[in-house]
Every structure is written in structure tokens, then in C-alpha cells.
Amino acid sequence: MTNTLHRYGDANSFHDDYIIFAIPSVGKNDKDAIPKLKQFLTICAKHNPCNMGNGNRGSIAPDKGLNPTAHWNRKSAPDWQTVIDEVKKPGTVAAVFTTKADAEAAFKEVVESDFGISVNISSSVDNAREVGKCCGVNRHSVEYALAFNDPHDHLPNSQVLELSTMCGHGMVSFNMAKKMLEMVREGRRTSAQAAATLVRFCPCGVYNPQRAKRLIESACKVQR
């Protein structure tokens, strides 16, 4: 599924949103891919990602055994090692970076490692091109995201869309994004806490909590 392609926003809104992912191809290079995918994630973990995922689990995941004290002291630290350890099958693994420098550093090391697995960058068109150029890598193929067709006016406002579409599989509901915006506006949660709540719903680990925090702060500032 096009899990990172259709993030809502203009090119500038992706200045802190660089997703680098590796994906083996069935029958072409999936044999012995698992150690390479783990190594890919290990490299990415060294370069300050804000999230990582292995297709089944993100670095900030739901906790199925909370005790009641969690309501006052919720943990939301990313767990890189579990994401790496739980790569069990050849599939997509991804890391999200908030700065061009970190994305470039991670990509450079991935290029040098020469895994032979397809690597994609999902961001603005220019962001991806520039990260490639810094390592002397030309783009092979590009898939552009065209705007949503919504002739029946189903979609909510742009603030909710920006937050919701960061999980391209649609696991972050419009209502949850609205609820988090309301809770921050009412002073019931901080923007960081609200972003951490949203990121837990994305099982692929591609949700960008730093961008979410910025978008929430921007939306609440506008409202005031």
C-alpha cells in the first residue's frame, strides 16, 4: 500500500519529514534479506531517527499491559532494538528523520553498505533528489502523489488531514486527530503527549511525531 506517499501538505511542510525505507523484491532479492534489513535499521538508528518500523511494529507502540499509574506517567520513548529484533520476514523496513543532515548521513551509510535491496526516500520531490545528490546517487524512478479527489466533501480540514495522513494505512482516525487537537487547545495535554498518542496507532513506524508536534502547535496557535 502507498503508506507514505499521500501525506497531506505542501512541499515546505515536509522540511522535517524524510522517510527512508528498504524493500526487497519478491523472487529478485528477498533471499537472505532479513539480516540486510536489520543492518539497514541498525544504521538508521545511529542517525537520530524520530521513528522506525518493520511493517508490524513501530518504535513507539501500544502497551498491552499498562498499570493505572500510566495515566500519570506514560512512557513514550522509542524502542529501536525491538523494531530491529522483530524483523522476521522479508518486507518493508523504514526510518523517519527530521533533518536533511540526518537523512543524508543515514543514506550515505546505506549506500556504502551496498545491500542490493531497493531503497526509497519518501518526502518532497526536492528533498529526495537532494539527499541522493549528496551521495552521488541519481534517482531511478519516481512516484508523484497527486492531490486527493474528494468530490463528495468527505475530508476534514487541513489540520486534521495533515495529522491523520501521516499514517497512510489510515490507522490514525480523523476523530482521534481532532480529539488530540482539542485536548491540546484545552490545556489537557501537551503537544508532545498528543503526538505520542497518535504515533502509537501507526504499526509500520512511519508516523513522524516531531512533525505531528509541530503541526499541533501550529494549529492550536492559529486557533488562539
Add this chain to the structure above:
Amino acid sequence: MIINQHKCVACGNCVAVCPMGAIYVDPEKNRAQINDEACVECGTCYRGMSTEHLNPTMVRAVRKVAKFMRFRFEPEPDVCPTGAFEMNELEMPRLIRQIFSDPVVEHKSTGIKGRGTEEVKTNDVSLRVDTGEVGYTIEFGRPGVGVLFSDIEEMTRALAASGVTFESNNPITHLMTDVKTGTIRADILPEKILSAIVEIKTKIDEVEKVLRIVEEVNERIDTVTAIGISTRCDSDGEDKILAPVLEDLGYGYARAKTNMGLGRITNTVELKTNSNVGA
């Protein structure tokens, strides 16, 4: 999906969590309920919510006192306090909802090769979209709207009539009984899913025709669509073919997924199974 009525304490946290708005609290039963027609079995409530395993009777008592006192407890908004959600065994045709809506569940028994495809993410090794060709991913239902298979079929029929080529290794193509006409299995047409992607390929001179068809059909079907449109770059890593066409047609394209060309064929023996979930 099931909400265990013995465990539910009607806290309402799950209501906002559901991408389809299928969960509500029944004031007479004082329990959360699922509207099965609206539910697409995506598992967001079951998997995405953290859980405590508190005693339901105790929680209800505390909530009753708090309600009487008009106190508002401020729980974490993504927590089910009693772990009331349970995933039930599904059979076809309802199972098709889960296959297309839950990104982490595999269903090899249906014969469908996963939910997503590699698209141009592996184009450097698959050459699925070669020079002069244009690939399309026409996505239905996301974000947050959902789509009926009958509506997808309306699109696939229109596209088939225009002579496009459907990607053979795509879940929707696998559900077609006649690829030439874009006809989808009749038993699943009433089913609603969170999203699906139709993949096609054309020559560059057919871009306008395809985009117009999608827009026209979308007017008739009650959902949202999103198009990804792809091409192979030249030896300098530039796209001097598709981007100018999109600009001429008035389409913006701020975001893209860019294949950096690092893949190569390394398998010595071809494998038949894989569980790629796209990114």
C-alpha cells in the same frame, strides 16, 4: 471485531479511535457497540489501543461515583481500561474487509498475494514501469472514508473499457473474474473496506485520458481517491517526460516516493512467497 460486553465499561475512549466511526456507546446498554455495517475490520481498536486489565466491576463503580460527583477523570485517550476488544474469526466474504483494511494481518488462504504491492518501490530490479511508460496507483477510500467493492468495480470497468493494462500482481486484479472488462467477484461487491489500490500502466500519451476517467468516475462513486503516478527517470536521475505533462495538465506534485536505484537481483533461486507491506 467484538467488544466483550462483560468487560466494557463505556468509557468511550474507543469511539474516537475508529477510522470508520463505527463504534458508539449505547446509552441504554451502557456499553460500547460496533456498527458491523460500518466496521471494516481494520483492527485499529484492537491493536492500536493500549490496554489495562482492570476489574470491570470496580471501574464501573468508580465511574459511577465520579459521574454522580460530576468529576471528570482524565484517562489516557488511547487506553482500553479492561482490554474489552476481541478479534473474532472471520469467513468470506467478510474476511475480505480485514484483508484490505488491516495492514498487519496476512491471509494466504484467500489466494491473494498480500494487500499491497511493490509498485515502483522495487522498479530498479523489477522494471515494472520502464522508460516511456507511466504507472498509476489509484487508491480508494483513504484517508478515513472507506469504499465498497461495487464502487471499485465501477472504476475498473471504466478503466478496462479504455484499454489500460492492469498490474497482474495486484490484489484487486486477483479478485477480478474478467480482467478484460474489469469485473470483480460478485460475492464481495457489497463489502466495505478501508482502502484498496488499483494499479495500471499506460504509455505517456495516455496520462490525461486516465486522470480524466478517474475524476469522472469518482463523481459517481461515494468515496475519495488518491492517485500516485510514476515513471522511470533518465540516466541523470531526472524526469523530463512525466513531470512536464503533469504541469501542463495543471496537477501539483509536492510529494513523491523516490526509488534511489540501489537494488539489484541477488537471488539465485526464485522464491514464491513474501509478505511485503508497503511504506
